[in-house]
Amino acid sequence: MAPFHRTAGRRAARAAALAGTLLLLSSGAVSQDAPPSIPPSLQGAHATPQGYLAPSELPDSLALLPPPPPPNSAGFARDEAVSKAMSLPPGSSRWTQAAQDADLTFGHLTQTFDCAAGFAPDPKRTPVLYRLLQKSMIDIGLSTYKAKNHYRRTRPFVAHAGATCFPKDEAALRTDGSYPSGHSAIGWGWALIFTEIMPHQADAILARGRDFGESRLVCNAHWESDVEAGRTIAAATVARLHGDPGFRRDILAAQAEATRAPPPPAGTCRAAS
Template sequence: MVTVAELRPGYLTGYLDGNTLPNSLELVAPPPAEGSASAALDLDIATRMQALKGTPRWQLAISDANLHFPAAAGIFSCALNAPISEAQTPRLYQLLRRTLTDAGLSTYKAKNHYQRSRPFMVNQQGSCSPDEEAALAKNGSYPSGHTAIGWAWALVLAEIAPEQADALLARGLAFGESRNVCNVHWHSDVVTGRTLGAATVARLHANPQFQADLAAAKAEVAALHAANTKAGKDFNTGSASPTDCAAEAAALAIRP
């Protein structure tokens, strides 16, 4: 496995450089204008999401906000029906860390250009990440970097394990919605974040190292699934993490 340097503490250098990252200013329209129907939808969804405070869905959104590894590695484990860890799936683990950087950076040209205020700054209702609000207030809301990362992960994982694609894509959609639940992103931020996540994955497929890591990660997951099938085990219902997966499913079923 290739040794990859850190871009900054805790975050690996991505596969793409500044010349190959998607240009978010060219790919997404400006954020909704004040008084528009799209802006009204943003406000409506932000208001309805307030009803989820204190519920298991709110707690899951808090968990989804954490992009630090190793904690973030488990976000898609239930949907993948397999553990994701540095010990059991090292190539997948590194691939997720590197694509996090690529998808996150893909949003910054638009973020820095528009500097859109986040929902908690407008509605004064706080967020699920109170310790990060000062930093978030200086970081443009549009598009959502978290959503770009989560959707890129969902698309890559669906390619790695196509038999789990529906579950993985559904979890990717919910991951973006967690940013609405958290009151840190508007609905339109999340929608455009998915666009940039998809654009990043499209660019990644032209990168030879990504292609090699993708193939290696696919082999890792296939081996885990085969071993579990042979042993009659299932990650979601067996001894690995049944309570967490059941709790995740229950939380995701809660709607405002």
Template sequence: MTGTTLRATRVSLLALLALCGQALAQAGEAPPAVTDPHFKIAPGYLKRSDLPNSLVLLGPPPEANSAALARDEEARKATIPARNTERWKLAHNDADLAFPQAADNFSCAMGVRIDSEQTPRLYAMMLKMLSDFGLSTYGVKNKYNRTRPFVVHNEATCRADQEAILRDDGSYPSGHTAAGWGWALVFAQINPERADALLKRGLEFGQSRVICNAHWQSDVDAGRIMGAATVARLQTDLTFLADLEAAKAEVKDAKAKSVPSAAECAVEAAALSAQ
């Protein structure tokens, strides 16, 4: 990416942040304490008051010396051999919730290139849903502010460029996982013929957070709960439902026009099968 493109992207993100703040102010709501900028770049479908409440749906993270924490440690240790492999590289890509990378992450599973030109409605839906999924996690995130595994063990993650933000962003639950699982559930509605591949990719998207050393396994498990809860709530939103039907038609049409690179998808499949 060129310096000009990077500057343009930063300007676009700042503009979206301003719009999001204006929308919340107009709704009479205080902006949530959100430390990951990915989850506030665009207004979502749902008002803050309509988001599922993680404080009701989730318990606290595992306590020190508990069996649950021992499970988290074992899951972390099991991923160490994947570091600096192709699966690690995939986790690096999955960690990027900025667009177009976030859409690219699901194009192979969808069997259609998800982008702003071929599937503009679906692309816009992903952006809007990202805010809903991410914001749904922040009640518990802010209450417990769980320390991330790479900080506890004084290690690196698969994304050195994100570590400064992650150090101050609660680990539990995983907002990335909520987004990845939520997207996968909606994609399976849009393209049921590819449901198994999409759901599998959504599961692996969450596991990428453990492989990346950015989250504990229990963070990922809880993130999936919040992603699914948010999708359930979206099913009652008329704007979302209208976009859902439009995206179904758009993807059906795109199947004959824009398929992902076979070589690119083969690399992804190999990385997922090698873990």
């Protein structure tokens, strides 16, 4: 995710990167007092230009998270070992899934939990859920900024002079802090939200949220400790969202919408093995 300068022009330019991937943070310090504008490509048909929470209400990721493991530590040795273990050949089924998970274009991202939840969010048939996903995505993403910009951790593909499974993001990721993982935060935060909407599907939903974060390891875009920290911030943000009356109302309305929503298109979901 990308830091946003205080000037409106630079905020708008970097918000364009947010729309495409919502993980990209380029150079500069984020101001918690001046949240970015959200561009139309992220907003969609039923969007609002901000999340549920004011900047001052967001969890403080710098206070909540420990520093990332330093070089030559046992924690970093674990990160390196996991990075090596999760390296898969391009074109393998898991690598292909990781490449798909790397794409944070909003319309694509909303399909992440279709098979696990058993229905497909849609801006016309589930407008409240669509709004809920958009606004919570903004809150979860913004909540990672303080630690991400403070530590500016080098990503594994940069440290190893390698590549990721989503080349179009690589230039921005090279100057974007790796800790915590914004992708993992969004995936886990949405998993927690979907379990409230479809509690009888909780195991499948949480497994998909876990795999979404692990895709960042397969992609060589994050370290294991980045992914774990992203899940921590996601849980903190969702917990904070429950104190917001608008979020609670939207959860209840989304539960009703989900009972009327159609299942994913036939043939799009693999049978469980």
